[in-house]
Amino acid sequence: MAGTELTSAEYIKHHLTNLTFGNHPEHGWMLAHSAQEATEMGFWAIHVDTVLWSIGLATFFSFYFLKAAQKATAGVPTGLQNFVELLVDFVNDSVRGSFSGRNDLVAPLALTIFCWVFLMNLMDLVPVDLVPWLFSLAGVHYMKIVPTTDPNTTFALALGVFALIIFYSIRIKGVGGFVGELTGMPFQTDNMLLKPFTTLVNLVLEGVNLLAKPISLSLRLFGNMYAGEMIFILIALMYGGGWLIGIFGGALQFVWAVFHILVITLQAFIFMTLTIVYLDMAHAEHH
Amino acid sequence: MNINLTLIAQLVSFAVFVWFTMKFVWPPLVRAMDERKAKIADGLAAAERGAHEQELAQERAKKVLLEAKQQAAEIKANAEKQAVMIVEEAKGKAQEEGARQLAAAKAEIEQESNKAREQLRSKVAELALAGAEKILRKEIDADAHKDIVEAVANQI
Numbered sequence: 103m104a105g106t107e108l109t110s111a112e113y114i115k116h117h118l119t120n121l122t123f124g125n126h127p128e129h130g131w132m133l134a135h136s137a138q139e140a141t142e143m144g145f146w147a148i149h150v151d152t153v154l155w156s157i158g159l160a161t162f163f164s165f166y167f168l169k170a171a172q173k174a175t176a177g178v179p180t181g182l183q184n185f186v187e188l189l190v191d192f193v194n195d196s197v198r199g200s201f202s203g204r205n206d207l208v209a210p211l212a213l214t215i216f217c218w219v220f221l222m223n224l225m226d227l228v229p230v231d232l233v234p235w236l237f238s239l240a241g242v243h244y245m246k247i248v249p250t251t252d253p254n255t256t257f258a259l260a261l262g263v264f265a266l267i268i269f270y271s272i273r274i275k276g277v278g279g280f281v282g283e284l285t286g287m288p289f290q291t292d293n294m295l296l297k298p299f300t301t302l303v304n305l306v307l308e309g310v311n312l313l314a315k316p317i318s319l320s321l322r323l324f325g326n327m328y329a330g331e332m333i334f335i336l337i338a339l340m341y342g343g344g345w346l347i348g349i350f351g352g353a354l355q356f357v358w359a360v361f362h363i364l365v366i367t368l369q370a371f372i373f374m375t376l377t378i379v380y381l382d383m384a385h386a387e388h389h
Numbered sequence: 390m391n392i393n394l395t396l397i398a399q400l401v402s403f404a405v406f407v408w409f410t411m412k413f414v415w416p417p418l419v420r421a422m423d424e425r426k427a428k429i430a431d432g433l434a435a436a437e438r439g440a441h442e443q444e445l446a447q448e449r450a451k452k453v454l455l456e457a458k459q460q461a462a463e464i465k466a467n468a469e470k471q472a473v474m475i476v477e478e479a480k481g482k483a484q485e486e487g488a489r490q491l492a493a494a495k496a497e498i499e500q501e502s503n504k505a506r507e508q509l510r511s512k513v514a515e516l517a518l519a520g521a522e523k524i525l526r527k528e529i530d531a532d533a534h535k536d537i538v539e540a541v542a543n544q545i
Contacts, residue, residue, distance in 0.1 A: 152395055176425040177425070183421075
Protein backbone atom coordinates (compact mmCIF):
# COMPACT_ATOMS: atom_id res chain seq x y z
CA MET A 103 0.00 0.00 0.00
CA ALA A 104 1.62 3.18 -1.22
CA GLY A 105 -0.52 5.30 1.08
CA THR A 106 1.04 4.08 4.31
CA GLU A 107 4.05 6.35 4.36
CA LEU A 108 2.43 9.19 2.36
CA THR A 109 -0.18 11.75 3.25
CA SER A 110 -3.45 11.53 1.36
CA ALA A 111 -2.60 14.53 -0.79
CA GLU A 112 0.75 13.05 -1.72
CA TYR A 113 -0.84 9.71 -2.46
CA ILE A 114 -3.34 11.30 -4.85
CA LYS A 115 -0.72 13.43 -6.49
CA HIS A 116 1.51 10.41 -6.90
CA HIS A 117 -1.26 8.58 -8.66
CA LEU A 118 -1.95 11.45 -10.99
CA THR A 119 1.63 11.82 -12.16
CA ASN A 120 2.69 10.26 -15.43
CA LEU A 121 5.95 8.47 -15.98
CA THR A 122 7.61 11.29 -17.87
CA PHE A 123 10.72 11.19 -19.98
CA GLY A 124 12.00 14.54 -21.19
CA ASN A 125 14.57 17.24 -21.44
CA HIS A 126 14.98 18.85 -18.04
CA PRO A 127 16.54 22.32 -18.26
CA GLU A 128 19.13 21.45 -15.58
CA HIS A 129 19.63 17.69 -15.80
CA GLY A 130 19.14 17.05 -19.55
CA TRP A 131 17.21 14.01 -20.92
CA MET A 132 15.96 11.82 -18.11
CA LEU A 133 12.95 10.29 -16.39
CA ALA A 134 11.28 12.82 -14.11
CA HIS A 135 11.63 11.97 -10.41
CA SER A 136 8.68 14.11 -9.38
CA ALA A 137 5.68 15.94 -10.72
CA GLN A 138 7.67 19.13 -10.23
CA GLU A 139 10.45 17.96 -12.50
CA ALA A 140 7.96 16.75 -15.08
CA THR A 141 6.39 20.19 -15.21
CA GLU A 142 9.77 21.84 -15.55
CA MET A 143 10.50 19.80 -18.66
CA GLY A 144 7.86 21.81 -20.56
CA PHE A 145 6.80 20.65 -23.99
CA TRP A 146 9.76 18.41 -24.74
CA ALA A 147 8.67 15.57 -22.56
CA ILE A 148 6.77 12.41 -23.25
CA HIS A 149 4.49 10.41 -21.00
CA VAL A 150 6.01 7.00 -21.44
CA ASP A 151 3.20 5.19 -19.61
CA THR A 152 0.43 6.87 -21.61
CA VAL A 153 2.12 6.20 -24.94
CA LEU A 154 3.10 2.62 -24.21
CA TRP A 155 -0.24 1.59 -22.73
CA SER A 156 -2.26 3.19 -25.49
CA ILE A 157 -0.11 1.80 -28.28
CA GLY A 158 -0.09 -1.58 -26.56
CA LEU A 159 -3.89 -1.63 -26.37
CA ALA A 160 -4.26 -0.41 -29.95
CA THR A 161 -1.82 -3.04 -31.15
CA PHE A 162 -3.73 -5.68 -29.22
CA PHE A 163 -7.07 -4.92 -30.83
CA SER A 164 -5.58 -4.22 -34.24
CA PHE A 165 -3.98 -7.63 -34.46
CA TYR A 166 -6.97 -9.28 -32.85
CA PHE A 167 -9.11 -7.77 -35.59
CA LEU A 168 -6.51 -8.50 -38.24
CA LYS A 169 -6.56 -12.17 -37.28
CA ALA A 170 -10.33 -12.19 -37.60
CA ALA A 171 -10.17 -10.31 -40.90
CA GLN A 172 -7.67 -12.73 -42.40
CA LYS A 173 -9.77 -15.72 -41.49
CA ALA A 174 -13.06 -14.06 -42.35
CA THR A 175 -15.20 -16.19 -44.63
CA ALA A 176 -18.71 -15.91 -45.93
CA GLY A 177 -19.49 -19.23 -44.25
CA VAL A 178 -20.85 -19.73 -40.77
CA PRO A 179 -18.82 -17.45 -38.49
CA THR A 180 -17.30 -18.85 -35.32
CA GLY A 181 -16.04 -17.45 -32.01
CA LEU A 182 -13.57 -14.72 -32.80
CA GLN A 183 -15.12 -13.80 -36.14
CA ASN A 184 -18.56 -13.65 -34.57
CA PHE A 185 -17.43 -11.20 -31.94
CA VAL A 186 -15.54 -9.00 -34.37
CA GLU A 187 -18.45 -9.02 -36.81
CA LEU A 188 -20.76 -7.98 -34.00
CA LEU A 189 -18.62 -4.88 -33.45
CA VAL A 190 -18.25 -4.20 -37.15
CA ASP A 191 -21.99 -4.48 -37.63
CA PHE A 192 -22.62 -2.19 -34.68
CA VAL A 193 -20.23 0.46 -36.00
CA ASN A 194 -21.55 0.05 -39.53
CA ASP A 195 -25.10 0.61 -38.35
CA SER A 196 -24.06 3.73 -36.45
CA VAL A 197 -22.27 5.10 -39.50
CA ARG A 198 -25.19 4.34 -41.80
CA GLY A 199 -27.57 5.94 -39.35
CA SER A 200 -25.68 9.23 -38.98
CA PHE A 201 -23.46 9.59 -42.01
CA SER A 202 -25.18 10.34 -45.29
CA GLY A 203 -22.16 10.84 -47.54
CA ARG A 204 -19.89 8.29 -49.12
CA ASN A 205 -16.51 7.96 -47.47
CA ASP A 206 -14.56 4.75 -46.92
CA LEU A 207 -12.60 6.32 -44.09
CA VAL A 208 -15.42 7.05 -41.70
CA ALA A 209 -16.46 3.51 -40.73
CA PRO A 210 -12.92 2.19 -40.03
CA LEU A 211 -12.19 5.44 -38.21
CA ALA A 212 -15.27 4.98 -36.05
CA LEU A 213 -14.36 1.36 -35.33
CA THR A 214 -10.82 2.32 -34.34
CA ILE A 215 -12.04 5.14 -32.10
CA PHE A 216 -14.67 2.99 -30.41
CA CYS A 217 -12.39 0.03 -29.71
CA TRP A 218 -9.38 2.08 -28.76
CA VAL A 219 -11.18 4.49 -26.46
CA PHE A 220 -13.10 1.62 -24.91
CA LEU A 221 -9.96 -0.37 -24.18
CA MET A 222 -8.13 2.66 -22.81
CA ASN A 223 -11.11 3.45 -20.60
CA LEU A 224 -11.30 -0.19 -19.55
CA MET A 225 -7.91 0.15 -17.84
CA ASP A 226 -9.77 2.28 -15.33
CA LEU A 227 -11.36 -0.86 -13.90
CA VAL A 228 -8.00 -2.33 -12.95
CA PRO A 229 -7.51 -1.62 -9.22
CA VAL A 230 -5.64 1.69 -9.02
CA ASP A 231 -2.78 0.41 -6.91
CA LEU A 232 -2.19 -2.94 -8.59
CA VAL A 233 -0.16 -2.05 -11.65
CA PRO A 234 1.76 0.87 -10.04
CA TRP A 235 2.70 -1.46 -7.20
CA LEU A 236 3.98 -4.12 -9.63
CA PHE A 237 6.01 -1.46 -11.45
CA SER A 238 7.34 -0.03 -8.20
CA LEU A 239 8.76 -3.48 -7.46
CA ALA A 240 10.63 -3.10 -10.73
CA GLY A 241 11.90 0.34 -9.67
CA VAL A 242 9.49 2.44 -11.75
CA HIS A 243 7.87 4.94 -9.44
CA TYR A 244 5.20 6.53 -11.60
CA MET A 245 2.69 4.58 -13.63
CA LYS A 246 -0.65 5.87 -14.89
CA ILE A 247 -2.29 3.08 -16.80
CA VAL A 248 -5.42 4.83 -18.11
CA PRO A 249 -4.31 6.76 -21.19
CA THR A 250 -7.64 8.59 -21.48
CA THR A 251 -7.05 10.31 -18.14
CA ASP A 252 -4.13 12.01 -19.84
CA PRO A 253 -5.42 15.08 -21.75
CA ASN A 254 -2.69 14.48 -24.31
CA THR A 255 -4.50 11.38 -25.50
CA THR A 256 -7.97 12.88 -25.67
CA PHE A 257 -6.70 16.05 -27.34
CA ALA A 258 -4.72 13.97 -29.82
CA LEU A 259 -7.86 12.03 -30.76
CA ALA A 260 -9.95 15.18 -30.96
CA LEU A 261 -7.33 17.01 -33.03
CA GLY A 262 -7.14 14.07 -35.41
CA VAL A 263 -10.89 14.24 -35.88
CA PHE A 264 -10.71 18.05 -36.16
CA ALA A 265 -8.09 17.79 -38.89
CA LEU A 266 -10.37 15.42 -40.79
CA ILE A 267 -13.31 17.82 -40.36
CA ILE A 268 -11.27 20.68 -41.85
CA PHE A 269 -9.84 18.45 -44.58
CA TYR A 270 -13.19 17.13 -45.76
CA SER A 271 -14.94 20.49 -45.40
CA ILE A 272 -12.42 22.01 -47.77
CA ARG A 273 -12.34 18.99 -50.07
CA ILE A 274 -16.11 18.76 -50.45
CA LYS A 275 -16.99 22.45 -50.49
CA GLY A 276 -13.72 24.00 -51.62
CA VAL A 277 -11.87 26.72 -49.72
CA GLY A 278 -14.46 29.29 -50.80
CA GLY A 279 -17.35 27.12 -49.67
CA PHE A 280 -15.75 26.47 -46.30
CA VAL A 281 -14.94 30.13 -45.73
CA GLY A 282 -18.43 31.02 -46.93
CA GLU A 283 -19.87 28.63 -44.39
CA LEU A 284 -17.84 30.32 -41.65
CA THR A 285 -18.75 33.87 -42.65
CA GLY A 286 -22.06 33.69 -44.51
CA MET A 287 -24.19 32.24 -41.74
CA PRO A 288 -26.28 32.57 -39.69
CA PHE A 289 -26.73 36.30 -40.50
CA GLN A 290 -27.22 37.10 -44.16
CA THR A 291 -27.52 40.48 -45.81
CA ASP A 292 -27.24 42.01 -49.25
CA ASN A 293 -26.56 45.45 -47.86
CA MET A 294 -22.92 46.32 -48.64
CA LEU A 295 -22.64 48.51 -45.55
CA LEU A 296 -23.84 45.79 -43.22
CA LYS A 297 -21.89 43.01 -44.90
CA PRO A 298 -18.55 43.46 -43.06
CA PHE A 299 -20.39 43.59 -39.80
CA THR A 300 -22.40 40.40 -40.32
CA THR A 301 -19.34 38.66 -41.69
CA LEU A 302 -17.40 39.43 -38.54
CA VAL A 303 -20.23 38.31 -36.28
CA ASN A 304 -20.71 35.16 -38.30
CA LEU A 305 -17.00 34.38 -38.21
CA VAL A 306 -16.94 34.68 -34.45
CA LEU A 307 -20.06 32.56 -34.00
CA GLU A 308 -19.11 29.89 -36.48
CA GLY A 309 -15.50 29.92 -35.34
CA VAL A 310 -16.57 29.21 -31.79
CA ASN A 311 -18.90 26.55 -33.10
CA LEU A 312 -16.09 24.91 -35.06
CA LEU A 313 -13.51 25.09 -32.28
CA ALA A 314 -16.00 23.85 -29.72
CA LYS A 315 -16.13 20.50 -31.53
CA PRO A 316 -12.63 19.20 -30.75
CA ILE A 317 -12.52 20.87 -27.36
CA SER A 318 -15.82 19.44 -26.17
CA LEU A 319 -14.96 16.07 -27.71
CA SER A 320 -11.68 15.80 -25.83
CA LEU A 321 -12.71 17.44 -22.58
CA ARG A 322 -15.84 15.32 -22.26
CA LEU A 323 -13.84 12.10 -22.46
CA PHE A 324 -11.00 13.44 -20.34
CA GLY A 325 -13.33 14.86 -17.69
CA ASN A 326 -15.34 11.70 -17.32
CA MET A 327 -12.35 9.43 -17.12
CA TYR A 328 -10.34 11.75 -14.88
CA ALA A 329 -13.23 12.07 -12.45
CA GLY A 330 -13.78 8.32 -12.47
CA GLU A 331 -10.12 7.68 -11.82
CA MET A 332 -10.12 10.26 -9.04
CA ILE A 333 -13.00 8.54 -7.30
CA PHE A 334 -11.22 5.19 -7.54
CA ILE A 335 -8.17 6.80 -5.95
CA LEU A 336 -10.26 8.34 -3.18
CA ILE A 337 -11.90 4.99 -2.51
CA ALA A 338 -8.48 3.35 -2.46
CA LEU A 339 -7.48 5.82 0.28
CA MET A 340 -10.05 4.16 2.54
CA TYR A 341 -8.01 0.95 2.61
CA GLY A 342 -5.57 2.78 4.87
CA GLY A 343 -8.24 3.64 7.45
CA GLY A 344 -8.68 0.41 9.38
CA TRP A 345 -10.46 -2.81 8.47
CA LEU A 346 -14.04 -1.53 8.88
CA ILE A 347 -13.54 1.45 6.55
CA GLY A 348 -11.47 -0.83 4.34
CA ILE A 349 -14.39 -3.25 3.85
CA PHE A 350 -16.72 -0.34 3.19
CA GLY A 351 -14.21 0.96 0.66
CA GLY A 352 -14.12 -2.43 -1.02
CA ALA A 353 -17.90 -2.44 -1.41
CA LEU A 354 -17.80 1.12 -2.73
CA GLN A 355 -15.11 0.24 -5.22
CA PHE A 356 -17.19 -2.64 -6.51
CA VAL A 357 -20.28 -0.47 -6.90
CA TRP A 358 -18.34 2.30 -8.58
CA ALA A 359 -16.64 -0.18 -10.91
CA VAL A 360 -20.00 -1.62 -11.98
CA PHE A 361 -21.30 1.86 -12.62
CA HIS A 362 -18.10 2.72 -14.43
CA ILE A 363 -18.61 -0.13 -16.90
CA LEU A 364 -21.51 1.92 -18.17
CA VAL A 365 -19.50 5.13 -18.23
CA ILE A 366 -16.52 3.79 -20.15
CA THR A 367 -18.72 2.17 -22.81
CA LEU A 368 -20.90 5.24 -23.07
CA GLN A 369 -17.91 7.57 -23.43
CA ALA A 370 -16.40 5.42 -26.16
CA PHE A 371 -19.75 5.34 -27.94
CA ILE A 372 -20.27 9.10 -27.60
CA PHE A 373 -16.80 9.83 -28.95
CA MET A 374 -17.45 7.57 -31.93
CA THR A 375 -20.93 8.92 -32.64
CA LEU A 376 -19.87 12.56 -32.41
CA THR A 377 -16.96 11.87 -34.74
CA ILE A 378 -19.39 10.43 -37.28
CA VAL A 379 -21.80 13.32 -36.86
CA TYR A 380 -19.08 15.96 -37.16
CA LEU A 381 -17.72 14.33 -40.31
CA ASP A 382 -21.24 14.12 -41.70
CA MET A 383 -21.62 17.85 -41.10
CA ALA A 384 -18.31 18.41 -42.86
CA HIS A 385 -19.64 16.53 -45.87
CA ALA A 386 -23.06 18.18 -45.90
CA GLU A 387 -23.67 21.16 -48.15
CA HIS A 388 -25.42 24.03 -46.39
CA HIS A 389 -28.03 25.93 -48.32
CA MET B 390 -1.24 16.75 -16.54
CA ASN B 391 0.98 18.64 -18.92
CA ILE B 392 0.39 19.02 -22.60
CA ASN B 393 3.61 17.95 -24.21
CA LEU B 394 5.21 15.77 -26.84
CA THR B 395 2.84 12.98 -25.83
CA LEU B 396 0.15 14.78 -27.82
CA ILE B 397 2.14 14.42 -31.02
CA ALA B 398 2.98 10.80 -30.27
CA GLN B 399 -0.67 9.97 -29.64
CA LEU B 400 -1.72 11.83 -32.77
CA VAL B 401 0.73 9.83 -34.87
CA SER B 402 -0.27 6.50 -33.36
CA PHE B 403 -3.94 7.40 -33.83
CA ALA B 404 -3.30 8.05 -37.53
CA VAL B 405 -1.32 4.82 -37.88
CA PHE B 406 -4.00 2.67 -36.25
CA VAL B 407 -6.81 4.26 -38.23
CA TRP B 408 -4.83 3.66 -41.40
CA PHE B 409 -4.15 0.07 -40.34
CA THR B 410 -7.83 -0.60 -39.64
CA MET B 411 -8.90 1.02 -42.89
CA LYS B 412 -6.34 -0.88 -44.92
CA PHE B 413 -6.26 -4.36 -43.42
CA VAL B 414 -9.13 -4.90 -41.01
CA TRP B 415 -12.25 -3.27 -42.33
CA PRO B 416 -12.39 -4.32 -46.02
CA PRO B 417 -12.04 -8.13 -45.60
CA LEU B 418 -14.52 -8.20 -42.74
CA VAL B 419 -17.12 -6.15 -44.55
CA ARG B 420 -16.54 -8.12 -47.75
CA ALA B 421 -17.05 -11.42 -45.92
CA MET B 422 -20.18 -10.11 -44.24
CA ASP B 423 -21.61 -8.77 -47.49
CA GLU B 424 -20.83 -12.06 -49.20
CA ARG B 425 -22.60 -13.95 -46.45
CA LYS B 426 -25.57 -11.61 -46.71
CA ALA B 427 -25.77 -12.26 -50.44
CA LYS B 428 -25.42 -16.00 -49.84
CA ILE B 429 -28.21 -16.03 -47.29
CA ALA B 430 -30.44 -14.01 -49.59
CA ASP B 431 -29.69 -16.45 -52.41
CA GLY B 432 -30.41 -19.38 -50.13
CA LEU B 433 -33.73 -17.93 -49.07
CA ALA B 434 -34.69 -17.22 -52.66
CA ALA B 435 -33.72 -20.76 -53.65
CA ALA B 436 -35.75 -22.20 -50.80
CA GLU B 437 -38.75 -20.18 -51.89
CA ARG B 438 -38.26 -21.28 -55.47
CA GLY B 439 -37.96 -24.90 -54.27
CA ALA B 440 -41.18 -24.64 -52.29
CA HIS B 441 -42.94 -23.14 -55.29
CA GLU B 442 -41.62 -25.88 -57.54
CA GLN B 443 -42.73 -28.52 -55.09
CA GLU B 444 -46.21 -27.04 -55.11
CA LEU B 445 -46.25 -27.14 -58.88
CA ALA B 446 -44.99 -30.72 -58.91
CA GLN B 447 -47.65 -31.72 -56.44
CA GLU B 448 -50.30 -30.16 -58.59
CA ARG B 449 -48.87 -31.91 -61.63
CA ALA B 450 -48.81 -35.22 -59.79
CA LYS B 451 -52.40 -34.73 -58.79
CA LYS B 452 -53.34 -34.05 -62.39
CA VAL B 453 -51.45 -37.10 -63.63
CA LEU B 454 -53.07 -39.26 -60.99
CA LEU B 455 -56.50 -37.98 -61.95
CA GLU B 456 -55.81 -38.66 -65.61
CA ALA B 457 -54.60 -42.15 -64.81
CA LYS B 458 -57.74 -42.80 -62.80
CA GLN B 459 -59.88 -41.57 -65.66
CA GLN B 460 -57.97 -43.73 -68.08
CA ALA B 461 -58.30 -46.75 -65.85
CA ALA B 462 -62.03 -46.17 -65.54
CA GLU B 463 -62.31 -45.82 -69.31
CA ILE B 464 -60.34 -49.00 -69.85
CA LYS B 465 -62.46 -50.83 -67.35
CA ALA B 466 -65.66 -49.63 -68.99
CA ASN B 467 -64.36 -50.67 -72.40
CA ALA B 468 -63.38 -54.06 -71.10
CA GLU B 469 -66.77 -54.56 -69.57
CA LYS B 470 -68.44 -53.53 -72.78
CA GLN B 471 -66.22 -55.88 -74.72
CA ALA B 472 -66.91 -58.69 -72.31
CA VAL B 473 -70.62 -58.18 -72.70
CA MET B 474 -70.17 -58.12 -76.44
CA ILE B 475 -68.15 -61.32 -76.39
CA VAL B 476 -70.72 -63.02 -74.23
CA GLU B 477 -73.52 -61.86 -76.54
CA GLU B 478 -71.60 -63.03 -79.56
CA ALA B 479 -70.94 -66.37 -77.95
CA LYS B 480 -74.60 -66.66 -77.06
CA GLY B 481 -75.63 -65.84 -80.64
CA LYS B 482 -73.16 -68.30 -82.04
CA ALA B 483 -74.29 -70.98 -79.67
CA GLN B 484 -77.90 -70.38 -80.62
CA GLU B 485 -77.07 -70.46 -84.29
CA GLU B 486 -75.04 -73.58 -83.84
CA GLY B 487 -77.87 -75.16 -81.86
CA ALA B 488 -80.35 -74.24 -84.55
CA ARG B 489 -78.05 -75.53 -87.25
CA GLN B 490 -77.50 -78.79 -85.43
CA LEU B 491 -81.19 -79.09 -84.78
CA ALA B 492 -81.93 -78.56 -88.46
CA ALA B 493 -79.30 -81.09 -89.44
CA ALA B 494 -80.70 -83.57 -86.97
CA LYS B 495 -84.21 -82.96 -88.29
CA ALA B 496 -83.03 -83.44 -91.87
CA GLU B 497 -81.25 -86.61 -90.92
CA ILE B 498 -84.30 -87.86 -89.09
CA GLU B 499 -86.43 -87.06 -92.13
CA GLN B 500 -84.00 -88.84 -94.37
CA GLU B 501 -83.82 -91.80 -92.05
CA SER B 502 -87.60 -91.98 -91.78
CA ASN B 503 -87.97 -91.73 -95.55
CA LYS B 504 -85.45 -94.46 -95.92
CA ALA B 505 -87.22 -96.51 -93.29
CA ARG B 506 -90.56 -95.88 -95.01
CA GLU B 507 -89.08 -96.88 -98.31
CA GLN B 508 -87.69 -100.05 -96.78
CA LEU B 509 -90.91 -100.63 -94.95
CA ARG B 510 -92.83 -100.19 -98.19
CA SER B 511 -90.75 -102.67 -100.03
CA LYS B 512 -90.91 -105.03 -97.06
CA VAL B 513 -94.67 -104.66 -96.83
CA ALA B 514 -94.97 -105.43 -100.55
CA GLU B 515 -92.80 -108.42 -100.08
CA LEU B 516 -94.74 -109.49 -97.00
CA ALA B 517 -97.99 -108.90 -98.69
CA LEU B 518 -96.72 -110.78 -101.65
CA ALA B 519 -95.43 -113.57 -99.45
CA GLY B 520 -98.70 -113.67 -97.55
CA ALA B 521 -100.68 -113.50 -100.68
CA GLU B 522 -98.49 -116.13 -102.22
CA LYS B 523 -99.08 -118.39 -99.27
CA ILE B 524 -102.79 -117.83 -99.52
CA LEU B 525 -102.92 -117.94 -103.21
CA ARG B 526 -100.72 -120.93 -103.51
CA LYS B 527 -103.56 -122.82 -102.20
CA GLU B 528 -106.27 -121.17 -104.19
CA ILE B 529 -104.86 -119.53 -107.26
CA ASP B 530 -102.63 -120.33 -109.95
CA ALA B 531 -99.83 -117.91 -110.13
CA ASP B 532 -100.03 -117.69 -113.75
CA ALA B 533 -103.75 -117.27 -113.91
CA HIS B 534 -103.85 -114.43 -111.41
CA LYS B 535 -100.63 -112.77 -112.27
CA ASP B 536 -102.33 -109.58 -113.42
CA ILE B 537 -104.14 -109.06 -110.17
CA VAL B 538 -101.12 -109.71 -108.00
CA GLU B 539 -98.99 -107.30 -109.89
CA ALA B 540 -101.68 -104.69 -109.74
CA VAL B 541 -101.84 -105.09 -106.00
CA ALA B 542 -98.06 -104.92 -105.64
CA ASN B 543 -97.97 -101.81 -107.67
CA GLN B 544 -100.54 -100.14 -105.51
CA ILE B 545 -98.51 -100.49 -102.41
